[in-house]
Amino acid sequence: MGKGTLILGVLGGGLTLGVVFAGIGWLQRDAILDSMLERTLRSVTGVEAQLRDVDSQPFQGEFSIDTLLLSNPDGFKTPYVLKVDRLDIKLDPDTLWQDTVQIQSIAVEGVQIQLEQKLARNNIATIVDQLQASKGSSNSGGSSGSGSGKQIEIERLTIRGVDAQVKVSAIANLGLTRTLEIEDIEVTNLDTYNAESKLLEAISSAVTTAILSEIGKSATGDLIPLVSG
Known part of the structure; x- marks a missing residue:
């Protein structure tokens, strides 16, 4: 698995689960849920996050977000790094106050990822570094x-409607842009311990398939670094 594919998977999987974990902890407090999630995402990613129309109905076991927007790190020009049109969670409300929360389904719709490569660095890798640092700090704190x-x-x-736009701003590839249409992703039987690895594997596999398909259409081979070591 290439590093470019890996970081796309880490970003998609890490942020999806981050919203879920943070939301579960505060689902009973709808009045401050949206601002809490924005602060959490800003803290773990190091960039600004915007959530619109956060709605939680804990007694019905329903939680939704209409539009999640994650800004770019400093130094990158694309409008944003990640946009999610809709996230819906359905769970067993009786388990919210138990040690284990039972979630029937999580549906993520309309995901737009903008990867901007500048020489040896890109915007997603910058955020992933911050995600990993935040995770390490959290683990060390117990x-x-x-x-x-x-x-x-x-x-x-399930994750549906994923488009990844890859923009390369290296000297030899000025203005190069590719859009990858990524197949729908479905993962079942997740838990606290295996969710991150299983989701990362599924997302990375789908991204790799999309990149290889695009390489097959292109004579330039400019996307090969995303799937090479």
């Missing part, structure tokens, strides 16, 4: 993966 002491079990997680 906190749990959910940040709330709760465990989770997820029956099904």
Whole structure:
């Protein structure tokens, strides 16, 4: 698996699970849920995050976000690094106050990723470095993966409508842009301990397939570094 593919997977998987874990811990407090999630994402990614129309109905076991926007790190020009049109979570409300929260489904719709490569550095790698640093700091502090002491079990997680735009600003490839259409992703039987690795594997596999397909259409071979070691 190439580093470019890996970082796309880490970003998609890490942020999806980050929203879920953070949301579970505060689902009962709808009045401050959106600002809390924005602060959490800003803290772990190091960039500004915007959430619109966050809605939680804990007694019905429903939680949704209309539009999640993650800004670019300093020094990059694309409008944003990640945009999610819709995220829906359905869970068993009776388990919200138990040690293990049972989630029937998580559906992520309309994901746009903008990867901007500048010489040896790109915007997603910058955020992933911050994600990994935040995770390491959290683990050294002895906190749990959910940040709330709760465990989770997820029956099904789907990610649909994923487009990844790759923009290369290196000297030899001025203005080069490629758009990858990534196949729908579905992962089942996730829990607190295996969710990150299983989701990362599924996303990375889908991204690799899309990159290889685009390489097959292109005579330039400019996307090969994304799947090479």
